Amino acid sequence: MTIIERKKVDVGTGVEPVAGAVSAPSGHRVRVRGARKRYGAVEALAGIDLDIEVGKFMVLLGPSGSGKTTLLRGIAGIERFDAGTVHFGDNPISGGQKHAPAERRDLSMVFQDYALWPHLTVEQNVGYALRRRRLDSHTRRKLVNETLERVGLDAKLESYPGELSGGQQQRVALARALVARPALLLFDEPLSNLDADLRERLRVEIATLTRESGATALYITHDQSEAFALADEIGVLRAGLLEQRGTPEDIFRSPATQFVARFTGIAGSFVGRAVGDRDGYFRVRVGDHELSCRAAAGVTPGSLVDLLIRPTASSLGERLGDQPAQIPGTVVDIAFRGRGYEHVIESAYGQLTSVFDTHPWARGSACAIRIDPDGCIAYPQP
Amino acid sequence: MPTTDDVLGTAAPLDLSQLAPLPPVARSSWFGRTRRIGGRFNPITVFWLLIVAILILPIALFLAVAFSPRLLDQGTQWFTLSAFAGAVNSDLLLGMLHSLIIGITTAVISAAIGFALAWVVLRTNAPGRRICTGVVFALLLTPSYLIALGWERLVEPNGVLEVLGYDATWARDVIYGPVGIVVVLTVKGLPFAYLAISNAMRGLGHEFEDAVRVHGGGPIASLRIVLALLAPAVWSALAIVFAESVSDFGVASTLANDAHFPVATYSLYNAVQAFPVNFPVASAVSWVLLVLVILALLAQNRALRGRSYRVLGGRSRQVIRVQLSRGAKIASTVALLVLLVISLGVPTFGAISASLIDGLGSLAGTHQWSLANYQRVIVSPDLSQPLLYSAELAAITATVTLVLAVVCARLLANKGGSVGGRVLDLVLLAAVALPGIVFAAGYIFAYNLPLTNALGIHLYGTTTLLVLAYLATALPSTSRVLVGTMSQIQESMSHASRVHGSGPIRSWLTIVLPVTARPLLSAWLLTYTATLLELPVSQLLAPPGEMPISVGITTALSKYDYGGGTAMEVLAILSALAVVGVGYLLFKLIAPVGWRRIGRSA
Numbered sequence: 001m002t003i004i005e006r007k008k009v010d011v012g013t014g015v016e017p018v019a020g021a022v023s024a025p026s027g028h029r030v031r032v033r034g035a036r037k038r039y040g041a042v043e044a045l046a047g048i049d050l051d052i053e054v055g056k057f058m059v060l061l062g063p064s065g066s067g068k069t070t071l072l073r074g075i076a077g078i079e080r081f082d083a084g085t086v087h088f089g090d091n092p093i094s095g096g097q098k099h100a101p102a103e104r105r106d107l108s109m110v111f112q113d114y115a116l117w118p119h120l121t122v123e124q125n126v127g128y129a130l131r132r133r134r135l136d137s138h139t140r141r142k143l144v145n146e147t148l149e150r151v152g153l154d155a156k157l158e159s160y161p162g163e164l165s166g167g168q169q170q171r172v173a174l175a176r177a178l179v180a181r182p183a184l185l186l187f188d189e190p191l192s193n194l195d196a197d198l199r200e201r202l203r204v205e206i207a208t209l210t211r212e213s214g215a216t217a218l219y220i221t222h223d224q225s226e227a228f229a230l231a232d233e234i235g236v237l238r239a240g241l242l243e244q245r246g247t248p249e250d251i252f253r254s255p256a257t258q259f260v261a262r263f264t265g266i267a268g269s270f271v272g273r274a275v276g277d278r279d280g281y282f283r284v285r286v287g288d289h290e291l292s293c294r295a296a297a298g299v300t301p302g303s304l305v306d307l308l309i310r311p312t313a314s315s316l317g318e319r320l321g322d323q324p325a326q327i328p329g330t331v332v333d334i335a336f337r338g339r340g341y342e343h344v345i346e347s348a349y350g351q352l353t354s355v356f357d358t359h360p361w362a363r364g365s366a367c368a369i370r371i372d373p374d375g376c377i378a379y380p381q382p
Numbered sequence: 383m384p385t386t387d388d389v390l391g392t393a394a395p396l397d398l399s400q401l402a403p404l405p406p407v408a409r410s411s412w413f414g415r416t417r418r419i420g421g422r423f424n425p426i427t428v429f430w431l432l433i434v435a436i437l438i439l440p441i442a443l444f445l446a447v448a449f450s451p452r453l454l455d456q457g458t459q460w461f462t463l464s465a466f467a468g469a470v471n472s473d474l475l476l477g478m479l480h481s482l483i484i485g486i487t488t489a490v491i492s493a494a495i496g497f498a499l500a501w502v503v504l505r506t507n508a509p510g511r512r513i514c515t516g517v518v519f520a521l522l523l524t525p526s527y528l529i530a531l532g533w534e535r536l537v538e539p540n541g542v543l544e545v546l547g548y549d550a551t552w553a554r555d556v557i558y559g560p561v562g563i564v565v566v567l568t569v570k571g572l573p574f575a576y577l578a579i580s581n582a583m584r585g586l587g588h589e590f591e592d593a594v595r596v597h598g599g600g601p602i603a604s605l606r607i608v609l610a611l612l613a614p615a616v617w618s619a620l621a622i623v624f625a626e627s628v629s630d631f632g633v634a635s636t637l638a639n640d641a642h643f644p645v646a647t648y649s650l651y652n653a654v655q656a657f658p659v660n661f662p663v664a665s666a667v668s669w670v671l672l673v674l675v676i677l678a679l680l681a682q683n684r685a686l687r688g689r690s691y692r693v694l695g696g697r698s699r700q701v702i703r704v705q706l707s708r709g710a711k712i713a714s715t716v717a718l719l720v721l722l723v724i725s726l727g728v729p730t731f732g733a734i735s736a737s738l739i740d741g742l743g744s745l746a747g748t749h750q751w752s753l754a755n756y757q758r759v760i761v762s763p764d765l766s767q768p769l770l771y772s773a774e775l776a777a778i779t780a781t782v783t784l785v786l787a788v789v790c791a792r793l794l795a796n797k798g799g800s801v802g803g804r805v806l807d808l809v810l811l812a813a814v815a816l817p818g819i820v821f822a823a824g825y826i827f828a829y830n831l832p833l834t835n836a837l838g839i840h841l842y843g844t845t846t847l848l849v850l851a852y853l854a855t856a857l858p859s860t861s862r863v864l865v866g867t868m869s870q871i872q873e874s875m876s877h878a879s880r881v882h883g884s885g886p887i888r889s890w891l892t893i894v895l896p897v898t899a900r901p902l903l904s905a906w907l908l909t910y911t912a913t914l915l916e917l918p919v920s921q922l923l924a925p926p927g928e929m930p931i932s933v934g935i936t937t938a939l940s941k942y943d944y945g946g947g948t949a950m951e952v953l954a955i956l957s958a959l960a961v962v963g964v965g966y967l968l969f970k971l972i973a974p975v976g977w978r979r980i981g982r983s984a
Contacts, residue, residue: 078877102880103889109881115874119896119976128892132883160979176882186881 027216028088028106028183029054030075035084037070037240044070045081046240052233057210057217059227062237063263068220069188071237075218076109076186077102088184103132107184108177110206112192114169116161122148122172123157129180147179148172151205167198171205178209185210187219191226203229224264228252236260256296258306258379267311268352270327274378276301281373286349289327292373298380305378311354313375316343316361319368326368331361345369426802429789433806436854437813443831444824445672448665457662465662469670474663477649478670481628484560484645485674488567489624495568495721496575496619497612500583506704508714513722514576521725522573523908523958525915527632527932528951530566531939532729533557534637535736535948542735558641566633569725571623578622582615583608621682625675629817631918635936646671647819647918654823654922661827668820675817737948755949765946768934769954772914773961775845775930779852780910783860784902790857791864795871813858822922825851843925851919856909863908867901896977900969907965911958 030052037045045067052058060068073079075086077093077100085095093100108129116125126144135143148154151171161169170190177185187206191199207230210217221227227234228248235245236259244256255261272286274295282295284307291307299305319328329347340358344351345367352369361367448465451457469475499518503511536542536550537557543550556562590611594604609616634648646667653664706714740750759765790810793803813821828834829842841847871894879889895902920930929937931954938947970978 073877076877076881078880101885102877103883103885105881107881109878111874111878113872113874115872115878117875117878117893117897119974119980121976124976128879128884129882160976162979176878180882 026183026214027055027185028052030184030216030218031085031087032071032075033085033087035071035074035081035086037067037074037079037082043240045074045084047084048237048240048242050235050242050245052216052218055214055216057207057219057230057232058235059231059233060218060220060235060237061222061224061227061263062220063222065239066237067240068222068237070240072186072188072218072220075184076107077105105184106182107186108180108182109186109188110170110173110177110190112189114161114166114173114193116169116172116176118161120160121157122153122159122161122164125161125172126176126179129176133180143179144175147175150178150209151175166194167202170194170202174202174206174209178213181213181215183215185213185215185217187217189221190219192221192223199226206230228264236263238263252310253374254294255308255377258296258308258382261308261310261377261379265311266308267314267354268309268350270307270309270347270349271381272305272307272349272378274299274301274303274305282378284378286327289325291325291327291371291376293371293376293378294373296377296379299378300380304381306381308377308379309352309371310375311342311356313372314352314355315370315372316345316355316357317368317370319366326370329367329369331363331365331367334360334363336360343367426789429786430802432786433809436850437809437857440824440828440854441813441816441821444661444665444820444827445668446665447661447827448669451662465666466669468660468663469666473644474646474649474653474667477644477646478667478674480560480644481646481671482674484563484567485624485628485678487564488571488627489620489678491564491568492571492575492623493579493616493619496572496579497616498717499572499576499721500580502714502718504580504583506706506714507711508706508718509711510715510718514718517722517726518573518576521569522577523911524570524726524729524955525632525912525917525932526566526570526630527636527917527936528733528915528955529569529725529729530562530633530637531935531948531951532732533562533566534640534732535944536728536732541944542732542739545739558637560643562641563633563638563643563645565724566637567627567630570630570633571626572725574622574626575619578619579612579615582612586611617682621678624678628674629671629819631817631819631921635917635921646674647817650817650819650823651918651922654826661823664823665827668817668823671817671820733948733951736944737952739945755945756953758946759949759953765934765938765950768929768931769950769957771928772920772931772954773957775849775852776910776913779849779856779913780906782849783853783856783909784906786853786857787860787864787905788868788902790861791868794861794865795868810858810861813854814862818855818916818918819922821851821855822919825854825919825923845925845928848919848923848925848930851923852913852916855916855919856913859912860905860909863905864898864901867898871897896974897980899973899977900980903965903969907962910961914958915954 030050032048032050035045035048035050036043042065044065048067048071050058050071060071062068070079074081074094080099081094086093088105092098093105117128120128123141123144126147127140130140130143133140145154145157148157151174153168153171153175156164156168156172161172164172170193173190190206191202194202203226206219219227219230228251231248233245234248234251236243236251238259244251244260246254251260251264255264270286270291272284272291275283275285275290277283279292281292282299284291284293284305286307293307295305317326319326327347327349329345329352331343332346332351333344335342337356340356341360342353343355343357343361344353345355347369355369446453449462450460451462451465452460469478499514502508503514534541534557537553538550539554541550543553557565586608590607591604594607599607629647631647631651634645635651638645639648650664650667650671653660653667737755738751738753740752740754790806793800793806794810796803825847826842829839829847834842841850875893875897876889879893880886884892915932916930917932917936920932921936924930924933931950935947935950935954938944938950
């Protein structure tokens with residue numbers, strides 16, 4: 001669907017969306033091929049391919065320096081890739097010697113540092129994004145007011161950004177991004193400067209409003225919980241390459257590499273030797289114990305493996321004699337988490353953190369770690 | 383704390399159907415509006431050509447002639463050091479020695495007073511501290527020759543003091559000599575020292591002093607720690623004041639010349655003004671001046687090498703002002719008053735009183751108090767024309783400088799630090815260190831070369847060349863002033879504008895310009911004022927038949943028309959102040975509220 005066609009849908013249906021309803025997807029289909037970018041000796045992007053389907057919410061997850069910001073800025077038109085192409089739908093946007101400037105890409109962006117213009121009021125900041133729509137002032141004002149109402153800031157129309165809290169500033173930035181209903185919404189770690197409580201509230205707001213708008217969304221973050229909560233699809237980046245791409249469930253349940261597994265959260269890892277298949281699981285010997293797990297590609301019987309354990313896959317029990325499927329350990333620390341307790345357990349094979357139990361275990365007490373084979377994955381040692 | 387309802391909103395849904403479509407864009411035009419890399423005229427090339435023409439080439443050619451006279455048809459040898467021998471075998475050596483001694487003395491005294499002043503203003507509740515910043519900026523804008531002339535008018539034979547019936551012999555003996563020169567240059571160096579130290583002191587939280595006190599240190603130990611932490615600023619102050627003093631031409635051409643106390647810059651002026659002109663020797667003197675300035679900067683660099691002074695951070699605690707006792711308050715007030723009188727009071731009184739005395743400087747006739755001098759200046763084209771001429775050139779220079787300085791500052795503030803940015807940084811740094819008189823001499827030399835004429839460039843002796851030289855002297859400092867502002871602009875603000883639909887020009891006009899409007903206005907006014915009263919370049923490059931105001935003042939004074947000269951001086955300063963006042967007033971009246979909010983403290 002081209003931009004013009006998409007806008008015809010907006011104007012022509014005459015159906016007013018209701019709060020919380022999800023609009024028909026009407027955004028860009030984004031296609032990136034072979035994107036490369038180098039800053040001096042540092043290769044930020046090493047030839048990335050990325051597809052985002054119309055109306056989907058894609059989250060790029062990766063550590064600092066993985067290239068996610070560079071990729072986002074290249075798609076926005078703020079940066080120019082050294083090589084590679086970008087298409088929105090069938091329209092070539094960037095590639096070779098040509099580069100559509102940011103203002104021609106029908107997108108908007110929420111910045112990490114909010115990027116609100118300090119000399120403009122909240123109303124003017126949000127209204128700025130409507131200039132390209134060429135609306136009369138009444139309509140423009142109405143849309144601005146409605147969008148600000150939607151983010152709960154209709155009482156702050158005349159305020160300047162400097163008079164708002166961090167959370168309010170980010171909501172103004174969100175309203176500015178949404179008001180003109182762009183085809184592509186870009187989010188550059190928008191929650192990283194906020195405290196935990198506000199981050200959660202705004203995350204819900206972003207998820208709701210973005211899906212209501214029907215736009216395609218690309219969101220970058222280094223926070224795996226944010227990624228899992230928001231995404232239709234997640235791409236994990238590492239050193240300028242897309243390490244894995246899939247639904248949040250795929251990424252969590254079947255991380256393709258050790259890096260993906262570690263970056264999306266593990267309680268700890270043991271080193272063991274692969275034994276072989278049994279009862280639908282793979283068996284790995286860790287010291288005197290044999291644990292069931294799932295095996296990543298490349299694990300062969302007899303080989304040394306790293307056994308990565310998700311926090312949700314570990315639980316505590318009493319030590320009852322020799323139980324080959326349980327690892328004996330000692331509680332070294334405990335943290336109250338509201339719904340229960342997370343424990344740090346020291347075992348002969350390594351330390352596990354975030355081991356959950358509804359009851360607290362005293363520091364220094366002996367325990368046994370039970371491991372759910374579905375959340376335990378063996379990878380060949382590098 | 384907002385509730386969930388606040389966050390999610392309970393308002394009516396958006397009517398997105400009201401959105402108009404984007405302006406029709408045919409698929410093919412996506413590339414039609416895209417940028418092509420390469421093959422286009424690049425305005426940055428014009429910018430670099432201009433930088434080379436006004437900054438690099440004149441100075442490089444002029445400095446090269448000291449070593450290679452033949453290269454530029456100034457002698458027969460391709461390489462020789464005879465120009466340097468000529469420089470040290472004459473009175474020039476004495477001038478250089480004087481400059482060195484004066485520079486060191488001035489730097490030390492200015493830094494000491496600047497530190498004390500910054501301490502009183504920022505760290506105590508001394509009465510009158512609030513006016514200090516105003517006094518400092520007034521001194522910053524006042525050229526050294528005007529301060530020197532104010533003192534001279536007071537103490538000279540048949541000067542104001544003697545007209546008023548006081549014997550000024552003792553004062554004359556003190557002022558007309560090294561002491562007077564040091565006093566005036568210290569006064570002129572004080573703003574630089576104060577600004578360098580106070581900026582650092584402002585960022586120094588109180589926690590360092592608290593740490594000394596809780597670990598058993600007294601007030602002296604605390605002061606020593608503060609001094610050590612402010613070492614970069616103190617060294618900067620020393621280096622800047624030294625560089626300003628040795629390169630000063632205003633005092634050299636007035637007080638020092640009248641006192642027959644040769645200094646390097648005036649020796650250089652004489653070398654260029656002499657007939658036949660000895661460019662190689664002038665170039666050699668310029669090298670010495672340049673080396674002195676570079677040595678000062680190197681000394682500063684060496685003193686600070688390997689030491690970390692990062693004390694400015696988000697955790698800095700607010701400073702607690704020392705509550706002065708009654709005696710200390712009286713002492714600090716007296717000290718501030720003395721400083722005010724010496725720095726601004728005496729020169730102002732000297733200039734204004736001299737301008738109000740009829741026939742001052744002449745031995746004949748009675749000396750009546752009247753406004754006759756002002757009347758003469760306003761009526762006589764010879765006296766009023768220089769002010770109008772300089773005002774016009776200052777306005778042109780300030781405007782063009784501002785445009786170029788914004789480009790320079792943008793390049794310098796660029797985080798990535800491109801090669802072009804680094805080269806520009808080096809060029810501007812060198813140009814800041816270069817005395818104005820060297821600039822002027824370089825212009826005379828470069829634009830008077832047979833080669834230049836052969837290329838069809840006939841700028842020598844024209845107002846255009848004067849403006850170009852003004853530009854070259856103003857651009858480095860104005861760029862430096864704006865680098866701070868440009869560095870503070872979050873790049874994401876411009877990016878946000880672009881991704882929300884504005885092109886580069888609209889983005890600049892709607893986002894960057896409003897945010898930087900006040901500093902840009904200040905930079906324009908600063909450049910205007912400095913150019914209006916500029917002396918060395920005006921003195922050497924004024925075209926025949928035209929006279930900038932600074933040359934008009936010194937010419938009137940050299941003809942013993944002290945009344946007319948000082949009246950011009952007063953009117954020039956008043957006009958500069960009026961422009962500054964009108965500039966800020968217009969900004970207050972015309973600029974949108976949002977523009978005026980930027981940079982305003984809570």
